[in-house]
Amino acid sequence: MAVSISLVALFGLVLFFLLRSRSLGAGSAFVAAGFGFFLASTGAAEPITQLATAVIDALHQL
Known part of the structure; x- marks a missing residue:
């Protein structure tokens, strides 16, 4: 759970900076x-979560 919340925050931050630098439009x-x-909400959610955790x-x- 903590990993997915951290990834959501990370991806949200990246998305924010892409929008701010106008590298990504609002529609995108x-x-x-x-x-x-x-x-x-698909069956792919569990394998993606496992991959991110690994x-x-x-x-x-390291």
């Missing part, structure tokens, strides 16, 4: 957020 940001929201654990062990 809406599509990216919608895609993430709908992806979380990568973070591997980085922590």
